[in-house]
Amino acid sequence: MIEVEGVGIEFLRNRRYRLSLREMLLKGKSTTPKGTFWALRDISFKVGAGEAVGLVGANGQGKSTLLKIIAGVLMPDEGRVQVNAGVAPLIELTGGFVGDLTARENIWLTAGLHGLRKEQIEERFDDIVSFAEIGDFLDTPFRHFSSGMQVRLGFSVITTLDEPIILVDEVLAVGDKRFRAKCYDRIDQIVHTDRTLFLVSHSENDLKRFCSRGIYLDGGRMKVDGPVEEAIETYNEDQGRRK
Numbered sequence: 001m002i003e004v005e006g007v008g009i010e011f012l013r014n015r016r017y018r019l020s021l022r023e024m025l026l027k028g029k030s031t032t033p034k035g036t037f038w039a040l041r042d043i044s045f046k047v048g049a050g051e052a053v054g055l056v057g058a059n060g061q062g063k064s065t066l067l068k069i070i071a072g073v074l075m076p077d078e079g080r081v082q083v084n085a086g087v088a089p090l091i092e093l094t095g096g097f098v099g100d101l102t103a104r105e106n107i108w109l110t111a112g113l114h115g116l117r118k119e120q121i122e123e124r125f126d127d128i129v130s131f132a133e134i135g136d137f138l139d140t141p142f143r144h145f146s147s148g149m150q151v152r153l154g155f156s157v158i159t160t161l162d163e164p165i166i167l168v169d170e171v172l173a174v175g176d177k178r179f180r181a182k183c184y185d186r187i188d189q190i191v192h193t194d195r196t197l198f199l200v201s202h203s204e205n206d207l208k209r210f211c212s213r214g215i216y217l218d219g220g221r222m223k224v225d226g227p228v229e230e231a232i233e234t235y236n237e238d239q240g241r242r243k
């Protein structure tokens with residue numbers, strides 16, 4: 001379903017580094033030229049239908065970047081990615097929704113872009129709205145939604161699509177407790193089908209609950225690809241060592 005081979009992606013680092021007073025006087029400027037860094041390097045794995053993979057790692061280690069590459073939002077600078085099925089990504093909180101469009105318009109747009117026919121959207125529309133609990137705000141522009149409401153709508157739409165691959169990035173942490181419980185039920189349903197799930201989470205419980213396989217990213221490299229418990233354990237050991 002997903003084949004990633006030797007993937008790497010390089011970003012521009014626009015970091016200002018501290019210059020000594022002497023350097024500043026000599027060079028006469030306070031910033032240095034841009035450099036680049038590899039946010040991901042040498043990443044290779046294959047994922048089949050029905051697998052649930054947890055991505056583990058500290059902040060800034062490349063988890064979201066990897067999801068974006070699988071979603072086709074970013075192109076790798078080296079290596080090859082082959083994704084043989086449609087992808088429903090919930091990567092950024094806004095779910096790719098358009099801020100100026102209303103919730104209603106965004107539902108139609110997103111569902112349409114993911115290949116649902118008019119009758120299918122009509123059929124699922126009320127369920128999407130009631131799961132997201134945004135009934136009173138259907139005709140409000142999306143950008144006026146609170147972050148919690150944005151996540152609710154994003155999650156509701158993305159999980160209602162028929163795409164075989166679902167990418168969920170750190171979304172469960174945003175909703176309130178009651179909504180999270182609904183999300184858990186829904187992810188449970190997804191996990192029990194032959195759909196493929198990628199879950200980025202800092203919650204060990206969530207990762208262990210839904211994922212059997214874990215990929216641990218550290219400094220943009222894949223340090224573990226194995227049982228989710230092993231990925232979490234190695235991550236925790238590294239964190240402990242770095243304290």
Ligand SMILES: Nc1ncnc2c1ncn2[C@@H]1O[C@H](COP(=O)(O)OP(=O)(O)OP(=O)(O)O)[C@@H](O)[C@H]1O
Nearest residue numbers: 011012013039057058059060061062063064065066
């Ligand atoms: N478009 C971009 N341009 C430049 N640098 C970027 C870009 N996107 C991400 N980065 C950098 O790449 C690195 C990996 O970012 P990424 O968002 O994938 O990390 P992450 O593991 O998902 O982190 P978090 O747990 O904080 O969400 C970080 O150093 C980030 O600042």
